[in-house]
Amino acid sequence: MTVPRFDTAKFRFLATDQGLTQNGKSYQTDVAFGDPFIVFDPPTDRYYLYGTGGTENGFIAYSSKDLKTWTKERKVYDANQPNGWGEKDFWAPEVYRVNNKYYMYYSAHWKDNPKQHIENYRIGVAVADSPLGPFKDLTGKPIFDPGYPIIDANVFRDTDNRNYLFYSRCCYEHPVESEVADWAKQKYGYSRIEESWVYGVELDSSMTTTIGDPVLLMRPPVSMNDVQAEWESRSVTSGEINRRWTEGSFLMKKNGQYYMMYSANYFAGANYAVGYGTATAPLGSYEKSPANPIIEKNTHSGGVISGTGHNSLFSDREGKLRCVYHGRTIKTGDKRIVFISDVFFNENGQLHIVTD
DSSP states (O other), X not given: OEEEEEOTTTOXXXXXXXXOOSXXXXXXXXXXXXXXXXXXXXXXXXXXXXXXXXXXXXXEEEEESSSSSOEEEEEEEESOSTTOOEXXXXXXXXEEEETTEEEEEEEEXXXXXXXXXXXXXXXXXXXXXXXXXXXXXXXXXXXXOOSSOEEEEXXXXXXXXXXXXXXXXXSTTOBOOOHXXXXXXXXXOOSOOEEOEEEEEEEOTTSSSEEEEEEEEEOOOSSTTSTTHHHHTHHHHTTSOSEEOEEEEEEEEETTEEEEEEEESOTTSTTOEEEEEEXXXXXXXXXXXXXXXXXXXXXXXXXXXXXXXXXXXXXXXXXXXXXXXXXXXXXXXXXXXXXXXXXXXXXXXXEEEOOO
């Protein structure tokens, strides 16, 4: 299994254990972040937590020795720097250790916006000598420009040393026809239904330059009869909003199988949830799991958690696989809170996240 636990010299996703038994744990932290990402750093023997929120025009970090008690550190990335290309909406940072340097991939609204797009998001990369920064943008522009707004970077190095960037094309100005869209337009009077799709593209050895054209990997279901359509379309079919999302992707590999996790529905609503698909190659094609969604609200069954999504996986100090994601509770209201859960696989290789 390969997940983000890095060899300090080779930036390799090291093999971890086979996951946990079904009797795992799940718990809520006191950190108010969206889009959380955790990495264990062997040189400092600490965990570092990054996410959306907590500061303006940049990112802060938390650290922990045990994944339960978190210390707020400092602002690790500030957009007010010579090569800063973003102007607002700094989202979803992920940090990787590469040859004793730390690379942060993140989303932001690009200053270069001659057409004045409302959503002009791109992905950038910044580097630091420490997991606590300061992270400095490598260039004064995004990592690449596909010609449409993109968010939610996830980086993966395969066992053959090929590198990949995964991202979500934003819903903005991306109307899509489907049976679900036709139904929703008739039901609620929407003029169109916009969608976000997950793409993948190869990176060169520097991890900063794309190779070739992006490949479409994940999108919302087209047919009303698709088994994924009900849970992935809740924000539209409930009349909440005229958008359908496939975002927040995260890739891992186990026994030659690639598992791509993703979030669907409106991030600010109760229906945000996580599913996954599998493939035999990083760039697909991916088949969505019949077990989806694997993380979702529990308020319909007497629980207090909703809006669960934008997850990532990491290996802890002992090599056990964990999942981190954000959610909302009745007590915390609209504030997004970080949750950490154990992960296991059944005998058929089906991925499960402990959420109880």
